[in-house]
Amino acid sequence: MASAGNDFFSKLRKFDAYPKTMEDFREKTFSGAAVSIVAGLLMLMLFASELSFFLSVQVNPELFVDTSRNEKMRINVDIIFHAMPCAYVSIDVMDISGEQQLDVDHNLFKKRIDKDGEPIRDEEEKPTLGDESAKIVDSIKALNVTLDPARCESCYGAETEALKCCNTCEQVREAYRLKGWAFNNADGIIQCEREGWSAKLREQANEGCIIFGYLEVNKVAGNFHFAPGKSFQQHNVHIHDLQPFGRTHFNLSHTIRKLSFGNDYPGQINPLDTHSEVEERQTSTMYQYFLKIVPTRYYNVHGKETSTNQFSVTMHQRHINHALGEHGLPGVFFMFEISPILVQLRETQRSFMHFLTGVCAIIGGIFTVAGMIDGIIHHSLKTWKKQEMGKQG
Numbered sequence: 001m002a003s004a005g006n007d008f009f010s011k012l013r014k015f016d017a018y019p020k021t022m023e024d025f026r027e028k029t030f031s032g033a034a035v036s037i038v039a040g041l042l043m044l045m046l047f048a049s050e051l052s053f054f055l056s057v058q059v060n061p062e063l064f065v066d067t068s069r070n071e072k073m074r075i076n077v078d079i080i081f082h083a084m085p086c087a088y089v090s091i092d093v094m095d096i097s098g099e100q101q102l103d104v105d106h107n108l109f110k111k112r113i114d115k116d117g118e119p120i121r122d123e124e125e126k127p128t129l130g131d132e133s134a135k136i137v138d139s140i141k142a143l144n145v146t147l148d149p150a151r152c153e154s155c156y157g158a159e160t161e162a163l164k165c166c167n168t169c170e171q172v173r174e175a176y177r178l179k180g181w182a183f184n185n186a187d188g189i190i191q192c193e194r195e196g197w198s199a200k201l202r203e204q205a206n207e208g209c210i211i212f213g214y215l216e217v218n219k220v221a222g223n224f225h226f227a228p229g230k231s232f233q234q235h236n237v238h239i240h241d242l243q244p245f246g247r248t249h250f251n252l253s254h255t256i257r258k259l260s261f262g263n264d265y266p267g268q269i270n271p272l273d274t275h276s277e278v279e280e281r282q283t284s285t286m287y288q289y290f291l292k293i294v295p296t297r298y299y300n301v302h303g304k305e306t307s308t309n310q311f312s313v314t315m316h317q318r319h320i321n322h323a324l325g326e327h328g329l330p331g332v333f334f335m336f337e338i339s340p341i342l343v344q345l346r347e348t349q350r351s352f353m354h355f356l357t358g359v360c361a362i363i364g365g366i367f368t369v370a371g372m373i374d375g376i377i378h379h380s381l382k383t384w385k386k387q388e389m390g391k392q393g
Contacts, residue, residue, distance in 0.1 A: 031377045039370035046362045054355040057301060057347045059267065066295050066342035071219040073293075073309065077108065078212040078258040079226070079332070082117065083251035083279075085204035086110040086211075088228040093215055095222030108213035115206055153191060169195050177230055212257075219295075221338060227331030250330045252287060253279045259334075262308030265298040265345070271313050283321045284330030290314045291336040299346045310343065311336070 081089060091108055112120040152165035158175035159166075166172040169192035176183045215224060228250050255276040260268070272289065279285050291311045298306040320328040 029378060029381075031381065032374045035370050035374045035377070039366050043363055043366050046366070047359060050355065050358045050362060054350050054352075054358075057349055059345050059347055062344040062346070064342045064344060066338075066340055068219070068295070068342075072216050073219045073338075074262055075215040075217060075224065076258060076260045077214065078256075079210070080113070080117070080255045080257060081209045081211070081226070082253045082255070083115070083206075083208055084228065084254075085207045086112050086209035087200060087204045088250070089209055089211065089226055090228070090230055091211065091215075091224070091226055093217055093222065093224040095218050095220050107215060108211055111210040111212075112204065113208040113210055115208065117208065119210075120207065156189060166191060173230055183230060219338060221336065223333055223335040225331050225333040227329055227333075249282060250284045251279050252285055252330055252332060253277060254287070254332055260309075261293055261311060261336075262296075263306050265296075265306045265308055266300075268308070268310070271311070277317070281319055283319045286318045286320060286328050286330055287332045288316045288318070289332075289334045290316070291334060292339060293336050294339045294341065294343055296343045296345060299344070301347045301349050 089110070114120055151167060153167050155163065155166040155172060155175040158172070158179045158181060160175065160178055163171065163175050163178065166175050169189065172189055172191055173183050211226065217224070253276075255274070256272045257274065258270065259272045260270045277287060291313050293309050293311045296308050296310050298308060300306075318328060320330055
């Protein structure tokens with residue numbers, strides 16, 4: 001039995017692909033040490049690169065036709081108007097489906113800033129034009145006026161079924177807007193005089209404004225814009241009433257700190273972030289941004305989905321000189337179209353077996369190539385030494 005076992009192991013040793021030499025027959029050289037050190041460092045560098053690649057995440061894009069319907073799109077806005085008071089700016093949204101959201105004030109906030117860009121006060125305001133309830137209360141107290149909470153004051157001929165009483169200046173202006181009337185002068189309107197509306201406009205004349213928040217719009221082509229004056233519809237025409245401000249030039253210098261559509265995802269690039277425009281001419285300017293929005297779905301390595309949008313932009317601006325009879329509304333306009341193509345971005349990570357295969361290839365390849373280089377150097381040196389000895393002999 002022992003002889004049979006020895007025969008088996010003796011035959012098995014024939015398959016040894018790594019025959020060993022005795023230690024006494026091994027020769028260690030300086031060139032071999034140098035090649036070994038360089039090979040070891042190279043292995044370490046390539047292993048670190050392979051490990052980094054294994055731990056990193058790749059994003060693979062795919063294109064589909066967008067079949068989603070009846071969706072809303074969220075627009076995130078953070079924009080600074082350096083020389084346009086908050087009391088002047090109106091925000092409006094329109095789309096080609098016919099839905100118009102005039103003077104949007106539900107999801108956006110305004111913050112007043114001075115000419116140096118410093119906030120005038122910490123709390124934000126809902127962007128209802130001229131509506132500063134805290135100041136109104138202070139003004140009423142200062143005048144020592146006691147008002148009946150159940151009162152119903154006049155809308156000065158602009159009463160409608162929806163708005164029969166106008167107890168504040170803002171309600172009077174809203175009634176005028178619903179009627180399609182221009183609000184030319186606040187003098188003589190008791191509510192505006194009581195609240196000091198004209199005085200507030202004069203007080204904010206040299207201020208700027210930060211507008212931030214988000215809008216919810218239909219996922220169809222449309223536009224949203226920031227422009228001076230209260231907006232209203234008259235004979236199916238969108239109009240902004242600029243007469244109460246008593247000026248023809250509006251400085252719409254602005255900085256877009258953030259503009260995005262939907263939720264953020266890793267690596268997202270919004271081309272208008274930190275974009276600035278400075279108005280240098282003494283004429284009002286219409287800034288137009290034409291946006292092409294591409295619906296996007298992003299899946300992380302765990303399969304979590306983020307529905308969002310990417311966009312590209314082109315820009316045009318037109319200077320308006322009313323003194324020369326030129327027409328147009330000064331403002332910042334964002335016109336957007338929705339692409340029918342959906343981009344799907346999916347994070348993927350290399351498997352551990354691929355990583356292991358790469359590491360083995362690196363170690364084995366470098367070890368083999370280093371052995372070949374060492375053999376070439378060693379035999380070259382031996383040949384050179386023999387030739388030198390032959391010359392000396």
